[in-house]
Amino acid sequence: MKKHTSLSSLSALGRMLALAAIALLALPARGDDGATNEQLQASEDQRRQLEQQVSELEAEVTRLEAQLARQQQDAETAQAELADVTQQLEEARELVASQDWEGVYQQLTQVRAELAALRTQLAAMNGSLELNAAFVFGTAPFVLGQTYATAGGDTVTFSQVRYWLSNVTLLKQDGTTRALTDSYHLMEVINAQELDGTSNPVTLPANRRERVQARAVPADTYSGIRFSIGVDPTYNDDLSRQAGELHVLQNMASVSWMWFTSYIFTKTHGTYVTAQGTQGDFAWDTGTNANYRTVELPFPITVTVNSQKRLTVNLQANVAPLFASLNPSTTPSIGATQSTESATLSDGFANMFALVSVENADR
Known part of the structure; x- marks a missing residue:
């Protein structure tokens, strides 16, 4: 899951940088072919604007990667809690087999409470x-x-x-x-x-x-x-x-x-x-x-x-x-x-x- 998230973020960055590269290539060619100083300055200004936009998009990618990392951490926590619930249910089955009815009721009450908390957590994502x-x-x-x-x-x-x-x-x-x-x-x-x-x-x-x-x-x-x-x-x-x-x-x-x-x-x-x-x-x-x-x-x-x-x-x-x-x-x-x-x-x-x-x- 984490590997998929990282690759997705890198792919997004690649698309952004590719767009900026196309934009730079699309600028009028420069050189001593009759272009005026005003045209050259306009081209240079546009290049600087596009480079700034690339930097801004890179910063956005970094911010989103951090957000995805936090979401991944939340998901991993939820997975760990689900694994704990699964273990508790296995213990509940053992209590049923041993006819420890009071222990079963206590175990199931705890499981229901944890599942309700998990549902609330997932509903907020x-x-x-x-x-x-x-x-x-x-x-x-x-x-x-x-x-x-x-x-x-x-x-x-x-x-x-x-x-x-x-x-x-x-x-x-x-x-x-x-x-x-x-x-x-x-x-x-x-x-x-x-x-x-x-x-x-x-x-x-x-x-x-x-x-x-x-x-x-x-x-x-x-x-x-x-x-x-x-x-x-x-x-x-x-x-x-x-x-x-x-x-x-x-x-x-x-x-x-x-x-x-x-x-x-x-x-x-x-x-x-x-x-x-x-x-x-x-x-x-x-x-x-x-x-x-x-x-x-x-x-x-x-x-x-x-x-x-x-x-x-x-x-x-x-x-x-x-x-x-x-x-x-x-x-x-x-x-x-x-x-x-x-x-x-x-x-x-x-x-x-x-x-x-x-x-x-x-x-």
């Missing part, structure tokens, strides 16, 4: 959450390259759909909440694509991402879930800040699509064909702070999360509502300067989600 948001279009599975009919009478075919699912929070019946840390997740269905804005060719692989896993969910009883579409202003207004999966090497951040640097909250790209046969491309992007949306879904029953009870929340992310009030043939492009259309599209993303089921199974 963190649990986990799996959040699944399966892409669909209406009642049909969502597939890139597949043709779908919109509410406006067009047919559409998608080349990519992407969005930031952020700030996942579990809700309690008393109105208090438990926010999950570093909860920024890029949900997507994409084909392979070249990474923008780098001097060295980098390709993002084809991907279908519909699942979020959180492994340090505070033990408690919950009645619902809340999450947001987009990136909150703290991180959206400063691309040098990073948390969760936020970073600029995702083709979901740009300095040119609007008047200040910002994450792109959602991307919906593809082609359309009207009933009259007119066809073309459409590209719908959102990303200003005004486009940030929050979704709240109550659970049908309260659920318990702890080290012995896992929580799985299954959603549908229905792309069809995006076309309820927007038509790609009349609005083929949506960006930061189209505030009305961006707001409508953002509302459509907030209306994508429906709760399918909640599973609260024993481990």
